[in-house]
Amino acid sequence: MLEVDALDVAYGELRALSGVSVRVDGGEVVALVGSNGAGKTTLLRAVAGLVRPRAGRVRWDGAELAGVPPHRVVERGIAMVPEGRRLFGRMTVEENLRLGAFTRRALAERESSLESVFATFPRLRERRRQLAGSLSGGEQQMVAIGRALMSRPRLLMLDEPSLGLAPRIVEAIFGVFTEINRRGVAVFLVEQNVRAALVLAHRAYLIEHGRIVGEGSGTTLLADPQVRQAYLGPLAVAR
Amino acid sequence: MRILQQLVLGLLLGGLYGLAAAGLSLIFGVLKVLNVAHGELIMLGGYAAFWLSAIVGLDPFVALAGVIPLTAVLGLVLYGGLFGFVVRFDEETRIKNSLLVGFGLSLTLHALAVKLWTADERSIPTGYAGQTIGVGGLVLPLGRLASLAVALALIGLTHLFLARARWGQAIRATAEDWEAALLQGIDVRRAYLLAFALGTALAGAAGCLVAVGYSISPAIGLEWTFKALIVVVLAGLGSLFGTFVGGLVLGVAEAASALTFGGPYREVVGLLIFFCVLIARPQGLFGRP
Numbered sequence: 154m155l156e157v158d159a160l161d162v163a164y165g166e167l168r169a170l171s172g173v174s175v176r177v178d179g180g181e182v183v184a185l186v187g188s189n190g191a192g193k194t195t196l197l198r199a200v201a202g203l204v205r206p207r208a209g210r211v212r213w214d215g216a217e218l219a220g221v222p223p224h225r226v227v228e229r230g231i232a233m234v235p236e237g238r239r240l241f242g243r244m245t246v247e248e249n250l251r252l253g254a255f256t257r258r259a260l261a262e263r264e265s266s267l268e269s270v271f272a273t274f275p276r277l278r279e280r281r282r283q284l285a286g287s288l289s290g291g292e293q294q295m296v297a298i299g300r301a302l303m304s305r306p307r308l309l310m311l312d313e314p315s316l317g318l319a320p321r322i323v324e325a326i327f328g329v330f331t332e333i334n335r336r337g338v339a340v341f342l343v344e345q346n347v348r349a350a351l352v353l354a355h356r357a358y359l360i361e362h363g364r365i366v367g368e369g370s371g372t373t374l375l376a377d378p379q380v381r382q383a384y385l386g387p388l389a390v391a392r
Numbered sequence: 393m394r395i396l397q398q399l400v401l402g403l404l405l406g407g408l409y410g411l412a413a414a415g416l417s418l419i420f421g422v423l424k425v426l427n428v429a430h431g432e433l434i435m436l437g438g439y440a441a442f443w444l445s446a447i448v449g450l451d452p453f454v455a456l457a458g459v460i461p462l463t464a465v466l467g468l469v470l471y472g473g474l475f476g477f478v479v480r481f482d483e484e485t486r487i488k489n490s491l492l493v494g495f496g497l498s499l500t501l502h503a504l505a506v507k508l509w510t511a512d513e514r515s516i517p518t519g520y521a522g523q524t525i526g527v528g529g530l531v532l533p534l535g536r537l538a539s540l541a542v543a544l545a546l547i548g549l550t551h552l553f554l555a556r557a558r559w560g561q562a563i564r565a566t567a568e569d570w571e572a573a574l575l576q577g578i579d580v581r582r583a584y585l586l587a588f589a590l591g592t593a594l595a596g597a598a599g600c601l602v603a604v605g606y607s608i609s610p611a612i613g614l615e616w617t618f619k620a621l622i623v624v625v626l627a628g629l630g631s632l633f634g635t636f637v638g639g640l641v642l643g644v645a646e647a648a649s650a651l652t653f654g655g656p657y658r659e660v661v662g663l664l665i666f667f668c669v670l671i672a673r674p675q676g677l678f679g680r681p
Contacts, residue, residue, distance in 0.1 A: 201575065227577035239572035241565050243630070243680070252565050255558075256577035304577060 160209035184354035232306035242286025253303030406643020410636035413623035415594030428494035431617030437599025438608035463596025467589035505610035628679015
């Protein structure tokens, strides 16, 4: 479904991605893990159309995606929850969610999408009239995910959704990803919370300094001694 | 009573300050572009109303219905030809570049207006020009009173559009976080274009009302840009009604200062407000920090 092939992205002289190839098939949960500054966010931004790659291809259902403006990428069925959530804080929860269904395709199904989001996050129904900026971090993340789902995506990309949230809330939100995935939406997850991401993902990629350095099923990578050493800490190795 | 009379006249003028500032505030808030030629757009709106009235014989309040779309189209052209290039930069560069573009545009439009229509002052003659309403000893000029009502109505309509309409919400979303807006599928360039045209149309409408109750000449642009800037600083960004109230405050403050210190000091109070607000409350009276 999504095929990224030999992608190079640079910010001026600084190379962010070199020859990155990843694939997300329909119905999959794929994780991209790696340390800070490894290029994870850049890869998502390149798929979303927010940065222009220097070389390589991004294909979506076989069609070239590089050069398609971001607002058209959403129309084609790829939604992104950016790092830090980026809600419209001076608008209500409901206004934020409705804006998620801005494209013509999503607009037709807006009311049923809204019901479905409220069914997934009952808390948001209670808070629908509140300003998004006044919510707690966990609730804001729910709005961000709900807003992305309002566009009726076939691929949901999430950039560090666990950042700054309490473990209990991270667990609940990752549970929602499983539920979303069960409804047939592919999930591409970028995480520094490596353990949670690998437990959830069918497949995962390891990225370091802008290059893919490992790939495998979530459980394989979880068991890999090098991965445990590098990302899960020495305690994890000892255990 | 003479004092109250002057303050009320200040309030009536303040409504136009509010309308003039609303357009500037909208453009600045959404595009992060400061159009210092905003006053010249008001001037052009005034001339558009003047000629519609002089040639076609329209009442200026009817001419308003023609001036608004005309200046909106002018906004589309100016965005397409000038300001559309400025918004490609990051926010800090946008402001600097928009100042350069705006000053250039301001000089050009001023010179063009002198060439086309001479430097004479004009105002639109109407059948009700001298008519007034007396309210408890106050004398209210009919045209200016109607202008205040129209200004308030236009602010209300713009507010409704931004609050309810699909593209109105898109404009608000873009103002808050353009990248997040892009990720919702909003064509941000189009939101910029719409906001610019809307802001220009508000300037045009303000110009039309200025030509009814006061007078226009090619030179009024800078002064109106100035008033609008003071009001935007005074009121802060983000609330159209706040901007309108800011305009009323400036109008009354000017009248009060003219009464207290004499006519020449009328303009000084605006500057004083400008500095005091910047020092004490930089986000403005109704703005968000």
